[in-house]
Amino acid sequence: MTLPNSLRKKSPVCTRSPAKVVNLTISPHIRDIVYHTAIKFGGIEEWEFMWQRYQNCIDPTEKSRILSALAGTKEPWLLNRILEYSLDESKIRTQDMLHAISGVGSHIYGRLLTWNFIRKNFDKIVKKVGKDAMEISYLISIASRGLNTEFQLQEVEAFIAEHKETLAPLRATKKALEYIRGCINWMKNHGKEVEEWLQSQVDSLSSRLEDL
Numbered sequence: 001m002t003l004p005n006s007l008r009k010k011s012p013v014c015t016r017s018p019a020k021v022v023n024l025t026i027s028p029h030i031r032d033i034v035y036h037t038a039i040k041f042g043g044i045e046e047w048e049f050m051w052q053r054y055q056n057c058i059d060p061t062e063k064s065r066i067l068s069a070l071a072g073t074k075e076p077w078l079l080n081r082i083l084e085y086s087l088d089e090s091k092i093r094t095q096d097m098l099h100a101i102s103g104v105g106s107h108i109y110g111r112l113l114t115w116n117f118i119r120k121n122f123d124k125i126v127k128k129v130g131k132d133a134m135e136i137s138y139l140i141s142i143a144s145r146g147l148n149t150e151f152q153l154q155e156v157e158a159f160i161a162e163h164k165e166t167l168a169p170l171r172a173t174k175k176a177l178e179y180i181r182g183c184i185n186w187m188k189n190h191g192k193e194v195e196e197w198l199q200s201q202v203d204s205l206s207s208r209l210e211d212l
Contacts, residue, residue, distance in 0.1 A: 063096065073109075080113060083114065101117070104117075119155075137172030141172060148180065
């Protein structure tokens with residue numbers, strides 16, 4: 001696996017190819033970080049290796065752990081693959097579908113991908129999970145994660161109007177709109193200030209590095 005030198009020194013497993021790692025036993029209490037590190041800093045080889053592990057695994061806890069790690073990739077096309085796989089029960093179990101979608105949506109690289117995926121496939125997703133209020137509410141919380149512009153607010157409002165029979169009665173729908181409006185207001189009130197502060201820190205660091 002291709003990892004930064006600092007990680008290689010700390011984790012001998014990470015310096016070996018996936019084929020050589022397969023027979024190594026990783027302690028359960030560090031598997032999450034090992035899996036996530038391999039996917040985050042690895043490439044397609046590591047991702048495909050873990051995907052095969054997921055497919056062949058029969059332990060629900062381990063499958064969940066692997067699926068979470070797979071969603072940690074920085075590659076948009078692999079994140080899209082997880083989203084598409086989530087609708088295919090032969091690849092990802094229906095009971096893991098929302099977990100897969102949420103995993104992609106929890107990462108900055110996958111937030112907009114997830115929102116667009118949910119909009120496009122909402123009816124298919126609802127058909128699989130049913131109209132259980134808790135499941136749909138969770139889906140709405142996933143979809144609205146990280147949205148913070150007026151344009152995105154308009155998209156969400158149009159989406160709710162399109163599916164008003166399912167979404168309008170839910171408290172989660174109102175909370176999602178409140179969350180997005182709150183983010184928009186925060187960006188208006190503090191975004192510029194934070195941006196200038198971050199830029200000043202970058203300039204200060206650059207100046208100190210030049211003096212070395």
